[in-house]
Amino acid sequence: MARLTMREAISQALWEEMERDPKVFIMGEEVGVWGGSYAVTKGFYDHFGGERVRDTPISEAAIIGAAIGAALTGLRPVAELMTINFAYVAMDHIVNEAAKLHYMFNGQMVLPMVIRTVGGGGRQLGATHSQTPDAIFAHFPGLTVVAPGTPADAKGLLKSAIRGDNPVLFIEHATLYQTRGEVPEGDYTIPIGISDVKRPGKDVTIVTYSKMLEVSTKAADELAKEGIEAEIVDLRSLRPLDTGPVIESFKKTNRAVVVEEGWPTFGIGAEISARIYDQAFDYVDAPVKRVAQKEVPLPYNRALEQLALPQVQDVIAAVKEVL
Amino acid sequence: MDKQEYMELYHQMVVIRRMEEKAAELYQLGKIGGFLHLYIGQEAVSTGLISARRPEDRVITAYRDHGVAINCGIDVKLVMAELEGKATGVSGGRGGSMHMADVKKNFWGGHAIVGAHLPLATGLALGDYYQGNKAVTICMFGDGATNIGFFHEAVNLSKVWNLPVFWVCENNQYGMGTQVARASAVSEIRQKASGYGMKSEHVDGMDVLAVRQVAERMLAEIRGGSGPQLLEALTYRFRGHSMGDPERYRKPEEVHRWEEEDPIGLYRKYLVSKAIAAEEELNQLDDSSAREVQEAVDFAEASPDPAPEDLFKNIYASNGER
Numbered sequence: 001m002a003r004l005t006m007r008e009a010i011s012q013a014l015w016e017e018m019e020r021d022p023k024v025f026i027m028g029e030e031v032g033v034w035g036g037s038y039a040v041t042k043g044f045y046d047h048f049g050g051e052r053v054r055d056t057p058i059s060e061a062a063i064i065g066a067a068i069g070a071a072l073t074g075l076r077p078v079a080e081l082m083t084i085n086f087a088y089v090a091m092d093h094i095v096n097e098a099a100k101l102h103y104m105f106n107g108q109m110v111l112p113m114v115i116r117t118v119g120g121g122g123r124q125l126g127a128t129h130s131q132t133p134d135a136i137f138a139h140f141p142g143l144t145v146v147a148p149g150t151p152a153d154a155k156g157l158l159k160s161a162i163r164g165d166n167p168v169l170f171i172e173h174a175t176l177y178q179t180r181g182e183v184p185e186g187d188y189t190i191p192i193g194i195s196d197v198k199r200p201g202k203d204v205t206i207v208t209y210s211k212m213l214e215v216s217t218k219a220a221d222e223l224a225k226e227g228i229e230a231e232i233v234d235l236r237s238l239r240p241l242d243t244g245p246v247i248e249s250f251k252k253t254n255r256a257v258v259v260e261e262g263w264p265t266f267g268i269g270a271e272i273s274a275r276i277y278d279q280a281f282d283y284v285d286a287p288v289k290r291v292a293q294k295e296v297p298l299p300y301n302r303a304l305e306q307l308a309l310p311q312v313q314d315v316i317a318a319v320k321e322v323l
Numbered sequence: 324m325d326k327q328e329y330m331e332l333y334h335q336m337v338v339i340r341r342m343e344e345k346a347a348e349l350y351q352l353g354k355i356g357g358f359l360h361l362y363i364g365q366e367a368v369s370t371g372l373i374s375a376r377r378p379e380d381r382v383i384t385a386y387r388d389h390g391v392a393i394n395c396g397i398d399v400k401l402v403m404a405e406l407e408g409k410a411t412g413v414s415g416g417r418g419g420s421m422h423m424a425d426v427k428k429n430f431w432g433g434h435a436i437v438g439a440h441l442p443l444a445t446g447l448a449l450g451d452y453y454q455g456n457k458a459v460t461i462c463m464f465g466d467g468a469t470n471i472g473f474f475h476e477a478v479n480l481s482k483v484w485n486l487p488v489f490w491v492c493e494n495n496q497y498g499m500g501t502q503v504a505r506a507s508a509v510s511e512i513r514q515k516a517s518g519y520g521m522k523s524e525h526v527d528g529m530d531v532l533a534v535r536q537v538a539e540r541m542l543a544e545i546r547g548g549s550g551p552q553l554l555e556a557l558t559y560r561f562r563g564h565s566m567g568d569p570e571r572y573r574k575p576e577e578v579h580r581w582e583e584e585d586p587i588g589l590y591r592k593y594l595v596s597k598a599i600a601a602e603e604e605l606n607q608l609d610d611s612s613a614r615e616v617q618e619a620v621d622f623a624e625a626s627p628d629p630a631p632e633d634l635f636k637n638i639y640a641s642n643g644e645r
Contacts, residue, residue: 025453051453057483061478062442069446069460072431075453077446092439092473105424105432106415107637165640229545 001184006175009151010116011040013158014078016187018048018106021076024162027054028063028080028116034044036176037082039116044115064115067095068167071113076162082172084119085129087137098167099142103158112165114158120173120211120261121309127297130305132262134210137169137270138238145238146192148169149213150182153236156190164192173211193240197249201231204319205249207272208259209235212291212310230319238268243275250276255322256286259315264292286322291315329599330608332374332531336366337589337612339390342399342564344391345616346406346420350566354624355406359420362390368493368587369394369463372556375542376461378429381447384463386421386435387560391463395430397423403619416629417637431612438468441477441490441496448486448551459487459545467498481551482519487493489538489545490516490553493528494535499564499571509585516553528558529584532593560585 004012026032026041032055035042045053056063060081067079077084082089086254087094094115101109121130128311138145144166147159154172161168175252198213199220213234220230231249235241256276258269269290276288294308343361349369351360356636362369365387373382373394377479384391397413405412413423414433424432431447434440444462468474469492477511492512496503506512516523522544534556541552544571559581563570594600 054484057476057479059476059480059538061473062445062480064440065442065477066446066471066480069443069448070453072426072443072449073447073450073454075450075464092436093442096436097439097443098432101432102640104414104418104422106412106417107640108424108426109431110640112640144639154376168560 001183002149003180005177006151006154006179007038007040008146008174009183009204010158011042012183013155014041015044017045017159017162018052024078025052025054026078026080027056027067029056029058029082030057030108031080036080037195037297038174038277043111060086060092063092064090067099067113067115068083068093068101068111071111072109076112078114078116078162081115081117083174084117085131085135094137094169095140095143097277099140104276105144111166111167114161114168114170116170116172118174119171121199121293121298121305122175123300124300124305130298132293134238135262135267140242143239144168144192145171147173147210147235147238148208148236149234151178151179152183153196153234155183155191157192157236158240159189160192163189164251168192170260172212176211177213192237193242194236195242195245196234197231197245198234199232201229201253203253203255204231204322205229205246205247205253205256206217206232206259206315207235207256208232208270209238210316211250212259212296213246214250214260215312216309216315218312219319222312222316228319235268236285238256241271241285243272247270247276247279249259250280251283254283255291257291257318258314258323262293263295264290265295267292289318289322291318332370332535332564333590333600333605334592334608334612335370335394336531336590337609338392338399339366339370340587341397341613342389342393342402342619343604345620347562347566349406349620355420356408357419357421358386359566360387360564361560361562362387364581364586365493366390366497366526367531367560367590368528368534368556368558370536371531372461372463372491375535375538375629379456379458381429381431381458381460382463383431383440383447383460384433385437385440385465385468386433388421388423388433392425393425395425395428397428397430399424399619400622403623404626407623408624409623410629411622411626419566438464438473440464441468441473442480444488445477445481445486448481448488449484452464452484452486457546459489459542461489461491463491463493463541464505464552465493465498466492466496466503466512467641470498470506471516471621477520478519478551478553482521485550487545488552489542490552493553493558493561494555495558499563499574501555502570502572507610511555513553513555521551521553521554522549522552525555525557528556529586529591530588531586541555553578
């Protein structure tokens with residue numbers, strides 16, 4: 001195992017899949033000559049050439065629409081949206097085409113495609129460039145939504161996404177690219193749709209994913225100093241949403257906190273809470289708490305931005321409330 | 324063209340006409356639900372255009388798709404069954420009027436969000452280009468679709484990458500009820516091609532042979548590596564935008580004027596005047612086409628609804644990981 005950054009792990013997965021299958025190609029804004037706006041595809045253009053690492057105009061609808069069309073011909077495009085904030089201008093193609101064609105045409109159309117994109121706040125990019133709208137996309141049957149929180153998961157899940165036959169929205173987090181972790185070398189895949197217990201504990205269940213896994217882990221470290229053992233379940237994908245390990249953990253701890261970076265209203269926490277009440281009502285010892293972004297468009301000012309984003313202290317406070 | 328080819332064009336147009344008339348009846352009877360957009364009046368565009376394609380050329384269109392489906396070689400039975408939402412329909416009863424496709428016939432739908440299929444066409448052509456296939460993607464759309472951003476993004480990208488797309492605008496004079504001049508900065512849609520450095524032509528969309536001839540030529544050029552080109556076919560729909568159209572935006576006289584340009588009537592006259600076919604032969608073809616459509620209706624009526632247990636089928640491809 002090598003200790004890689006999230007950026008390196010994602011880059012490695014892409015590189016290996018492109019070496020493995022000539023049908024895999026990359027398209028998006030600045031993916032080629034520039035090397036990727038987050039440097040994930042640095043070196044790809046020189047190695048694989050412009051036919052397989054295709055720079056596009058700033059045309060998100062055409063990027064996703066053309067990726068769909070190419071996928072329909074049997075190719076395996078990895079289309080990049082520079083940030084998830086730009087997904088709104090490609091919304092029709094993501095939710096109205098990619099998510100629906102297989103069903104609407106009775107299985108005739110198969111779309112083996114991945115949309116790689118970057119979400120999350122915390123970099124002072126202001127309200128339009130800092131969003132975590134993951135729940136919106138997870139709303140649509142037909143779409144698969146993956147959001148890894150560790151380099152190993154990123155590599156394994158991205159490889160599965162590329163090899164699978166369904167459209168996958170693969171959401172990376174802008175502030176996780178430098179995060180390091182052990183990553184298995186070579187052909188390492190993780191099936192999509194399996195939640196993972198990242199930390200065992202008996203007192204409370206923390207359900208989270210992506211960047212908030214890091215925040216939750218720090219909170220759990222602090223809580224451990226006070227003798228509170230938090231169990232952390234990492235969802236890893238929002239659709240399919242594997243709540244099995246969540247329910248199992250909850251039946252043991254009888255208490256849960258859901259930590260997400262997006263807004264709470266109609267969010268991941270709302271969904272997880274509903275499922276806990278639905279499937280484990282008899283085990284509830286305290287109301288499920290949600291830790292999420294304050295309900296404001298994210299401000300630019302650093303202090304204000306941090307005030308709006310979920311912090312380690314917020315998680316600790318929520319855990320103490322349910323105990 | 325040999326006689327059989329001439330007759331086949333006539334046959335397809337008549338089948339489409341009869342099928343659409345029947346569909347209107349069935350809609351009134353409540354046997355077809357949702358929206359229903361008839362192709363009556365525009366038959367020559369799709370018939371001439373698609374008769375010029377090779378089997379490897381892909382076709383993709385908007386929601387006024389029943390006629391295009393017939394031209395792509397889909398059995399009228401499967402179209403009618405789809406209109407009635409039956410399991411035997413070309414999309415298994417899940418798509419309906421606006422979402423028909425048969426990928427084995429290289430017909431890629433049937434797309435109901437105006438303009439949204441244009442980027443898909445760019446991608447289909449990218450797929451062929453990338454894999455070295457000598458195929459052209461024929462993308463049909465209405466005049467209204469040229470006012471949405473998707474058109475501009477898709478056309479621009481097709482030109483930037485020099486992809487084999489044949490963009491075919493069916494200018495039927497109205498986007499729903501809004502006249503082209505009231506919605507588009509240029510009434511000649513083909514002018515929009517010049518903004519993308521793309522060759523364009525226009526054709527009388529009521530003349531099936533004219534459409535076929537220009538399509539053959541442009542397809543050959545695109546296949547030869549010219550990059551994308553745009554054809555504007557001037558046409559007219561004799562019926563409303565959909566079945567629920569009060570038609571307040573146009574006068575009956577205008578419709579009657581266009582009806583004198585009926586593509587089927589004009590083509591029939593041509594065949595007789597050139598002695599390609601006798602009146603009697605064409606009458607027989609009319610009758611057999613009507614029977615074909617009636618058999619399709621019978622087939623649809625006798626077909627089962629999709630099974631309730633199939634509700635959740637095909638949301639995802641079975642191969643989660645290849």
